[in-house]
Amino acid sequence: MALLKYESQVRPPLVVGNKDYHQVTEDICRPVEAKPSKLWWIGFIISVGLLLFGVLSVTVEVIYGTGQWNLNKTIGWGWDITNFVWWVGIGHAGTLISAILLLFRQGWRTGVNRAAEAMTIFAVMCAGQFPIFHMGRVWNAFFVLPYPNTRGPLWVNFDSPLLWDVFAISTYFTVSLLFWYAGLLPDLATLRDRAREKWRKAFYGVAAFGWTGSTKHWQRHEALSLVLAGLSTPLVLSVHTIVSFDFATSVIPGWHTTIFPPYFVAGAVFSGFAMVQTLLLITRKVLNLEEYITIEHIEVMNKVIVLTGSIVGIAYLTELFMAWYSGVKYEWFAFAENRANVFSPYGWSYWLMMGCNVISPQIFWFKKMRRNILVTFFMSILVNVGMWFERFVIIVTSLYRDYLPSSWSTYYTPTIWEIGFYMGTFGLFFTCYFLFSKFFPVIAIAEIKHILKKNGDSYKEKMDVVERENVDEFAHAQAH
Numbered sequence: 001m002a003l004l005k006y007e008s009q010v011r012p013p014l015v016v017g018n019k020d021y022h023q024v025t026e027d028i029c030r031p032v033e034a035k036p037s038k039l040w041w042i043g044f045i046i047s048v049g050l051l052l053f054g055v056l057s058v059t060v061e062v063i064y065g066t067g068q069w070n071l072n073k074t075i076g077w078g079w080d081i082t083n084f085v086w087w088v089g090i091g092h093a094g095t096l097i098s099a100i101l102l103l104f105r106q107g108w109r110t111g112v113n114r115a116a117e118a119m120t121i122f123a124v125m126c127a128g129q130f131p132i133f134h135m136g137r138v139w140n141a142f143f144v145l146p147y148p149n150t151r152g153p154l155w156v157n158f159d160s161p162l163l164w165d166v167f168a169i170s171t172y173f174t175v176s177l178l179f180w181y182a183g184l185l186p187d188l189a190t191l192r193d194r195a196r197e198k199w200r201k202a203f204y205g206v207a208a209f210g211w212t213g214s215t216k217h218w219q220r221h222e223a224l225s226l227v228l229a230g231l232s233t234p235l236v237l238s239v240h241t242i243v244s245f246d247f248a249t250s251v252i253p254g255w256h257t258t259i260f261p262p263y264f265v266a267g268a269v270f271s272g273f274a275m276v277q278t279l280l281l282i283t284r285k286v287l288n289l290e291e292y293i294t295i296e297h298i299e300v301m302n303k304v305i306v307l308t309g310s311i312v313g314i315a316y317l318t319e320l321f322m323a324w325y326s327g328v329k330y331e332w333f334a335f336a337e338n339r340a341n342v343f344s345p346y347g348w349s350y351w352l353m354m355g356c357n358v359i360s361p362q363i364f365w366f367k368k369m370r371r372n373i374l375v376t377f378f379m380s381i382l383v384n385v386g387m388w389f390e391r392f393v394i395i396v397t398s399l400y401r402d403y404l405p406s407s408w409s410t411y412y413t414p415t416i417w418e419i420g421f422y423m424g425t426f427g428l429f430f431t432c433y434f435l436f437s438k439f440f441p442v443i444a445i446a447e448i449k450h451i452l453k454k455n456g457d458s459y460k461e462k463m464d465v466v467e468r469e470n471v472d473e474f475a476h477a478q479a480h
Contacts, residue, residue: 014111066134084134095176115283121173145166191208236269310358396412
């Protein structure tokens with residue numbers, strides 16, 4: 001007899017509960033259409049407060065110069081470039097989930113891709129500020145843009161990795177924004193058609209660009225998504241590779257190493273997925289979306305975290321081995337004395353980094369831990385703390401002791417304005433995320449409906465019944 005073909009029942013459903021298309025729309029649109037809760041207002045007000053503190057800190061720096069930061073002639077890069085690299089890394093998971101998993105037709109991405117894409121855009125907005133204000137004379141920032149025919153012979157230095165950052169970050173932001181917004185169009189049209197207030201109807205009407213849901217619109221939408229996914233995929237590898245060139249093309253001990261590009265990319269995906277976990281665990285609880293962002297989604301992302309964390313661990317060990325194997329005494333000193341020595345001034349930060357990034361994620365080899373909400377939330381924060389210290393260790397421990405002991409720096413601690421700038425970027429990030437979660441669906445309605453038939457709970461149950469009937473029928477036929 002002919003056996004029915006359907007998806008394997010091994011994978012648990014990605015949409016829990018007996019949902020139909022109407023129920024999906026109602027559940028995902030409800031947080032957007034309802035009035036903001038007290039929790040939302042508390043979080044939003046705290047975020048705006050942090051943002052204002054950041055604005056004050058940046059204003060002081062612009063008026064009085066980078067002397068307001070605790071940088072010196074040895075440590076020319078401190079918290080500013082540490083935070084720049086950290087924020088770029090945070091934005092990496094969004095592009096990976098959006099582009100690569102779309103091209104590979106991975107159904108589990110649909111519950112998390114919208115929030116991850118938004119997170120990418122907000123993180124890149126935060127990251128781009130640090131190099132600009134690090135210049136000191138921020139009013140000259142436009143000189144890094146290579147627009148022609150206005151300066152005569154004056155051009156930017158194309159040999160500088162810092163200029164490559166400008167191209168990488170601007171391209172990354174533009175493609176990510178287009179990808180996120182293109183995916184929003186069908187859902188914005190849904191909100192437009194459901195809107196009762198005039199301002200909502202006008203706002204979502206303009207934002208939806210006249211989407212009607214016709215066959216032609218869907219065809220163009222599918223084609224655009226695939227083209228943008230194709231453009232975004234190289235960016236996943238190129239953006240953090242270019243950021244790593246800020247270090248790898250120098251001759252500073254601890255920096256000039258060819259392992260930096262793949263090591264930075266793996267670390268970026270590692271930290272990006274951890275931030276996605278942090279945000280989505282809160283979002284699914286506050287907006288009652290547990291049936292769409294399921295334990296299955298959380299477990300799959302934890303698998304990515306343990307994989308990339310292991311790659312980062314191998315990179316750390318490779319760095320140590322190559323520093324020793326090279327026979328360059330300055331290189332070995334940078335690792336053995338400046339970093340790995342517990343009694344050195346910054347030894348504590350190195351071992352904190354190793355504990356958070358290499359040892360702690362190994363807990364996710366156990367399925368019970370991967371599916372535990374509290375463990376996942378705690379680990380997601382721990383990973384990002386560790387990844388921040390990784391960037392701090394790379395920058396500060398490579399700079400604070402120069403070739404000459406006479407020029408060794410005193411212990412570096414940030415000033416209140418450096419801390420304020422960093423806190424301000426958190427304020428900007430969460431202010432944007434709160435506004436996004438209030439005015440846009442945090443889950444792609446159209447994409448959830450697309451996978452509902454094959455990956456929904458009701459479909460899985462129905463196919464289980466069909467499978468049992470087929471087995472009974474087959475056994476009956478064999479008996480006769």
